[in-house]
Amino acid sequence: MIDDGTSSRRRFLGTAMAAVATAGLAGCTGSTGQIQPEEPSEPREGSPEEFYYFLEDNDIAVEDLAREDDELFLTYDSDAADVEESDEEIMVIYEVYKLALIHRGSEIEFLYTEIADPFDGQAHGWGIDTEWVHRFDSEDDADEPGNESVTDETTNASAGNDSAGNESEGLDMDQVTLWSNIMNTKVYEDDVEAVGNETDANETAANATDDVLENESD
Incomplete structure (x- = not known):
């Protein structure tokens, strides 16, 4: 059964509010706690530290990244001037999450994000369920998964994402479902x-x- 995003949105709301209630995402603690960026190793480890590094390498201003068990909590400063630009940032973060973590064998199950100081009409947060990556955007679909470049791939994704949420001609329906699920987790x-x-x-x-x-x- 394809997730319509409703259950994930509720899950995001509940978890995000619990985090805020216990001192906010910036104060989240768990089995790993606060994360700092690290340059990628060779071979890549698929670690949250590398995820942090590639986010910044793709011009996402990370304010805080924390881990609790198999979940990540990201707070970032959006540079978007409108909803379209905000959605482009979301796609970049998704691509980094997919390439730097999930396709590298990470066991992270969910990413919760909070947008610091959102503009009027912008989502305050959103999330990614790793199951969606496995189901709709798996490593098996990549031409040369072993040679994936996070920076190159995310740049191409952002540039080609003008109609990411639309069922335009030639758009993979799995990608439509994936994008719809992510959009349905938006919290205002x-x-x-x-x-x-x-x-x-x-x-x-x-x-x-x-x-x-x-x-x-x-």
Whole structure:
């Protein structure tokens, strides 16, 4: 069954809000914690440190990258002036994620992103489920996967992405589904507020239940 993005969007909202509630993405800690960029090794390791390096090498201004178990949390400063340019940045990040991590054998399962200081109408965050890479954009589809150049590939992807989200002539339908899934994870200001209100309501209900149980025990 093809994911329509709804479950992943909910997952992104829940996880992102949990991270923010516990000190924000910049303060996320886990089995690995904060990550710093490292120049790629030969052969490539497919590490989060190399992912960080290639993001910056492709003009993505990383503010913070952290790992918790098999998930990455990225905060970046967007240089986009409009939604189209913002989507081009998303495609670049996706290509780096695919080529620098997943096609290099990384076991990272999900990337959550937060856009620092978004403009009005820009998404506050979005995510990538690694399963989408395996299903719709696998290494087997690459002509020469062993010679993939992250910088070259992402530059070409950005330049040729004018209609990445449209079903234009000759566009691979797997790519359409992949792009649609990523776009469906976008989280906006209203979404964050709604999840925050729902969290507050759940906490209030939980506290009320605890009070009733305590009174009954007395």
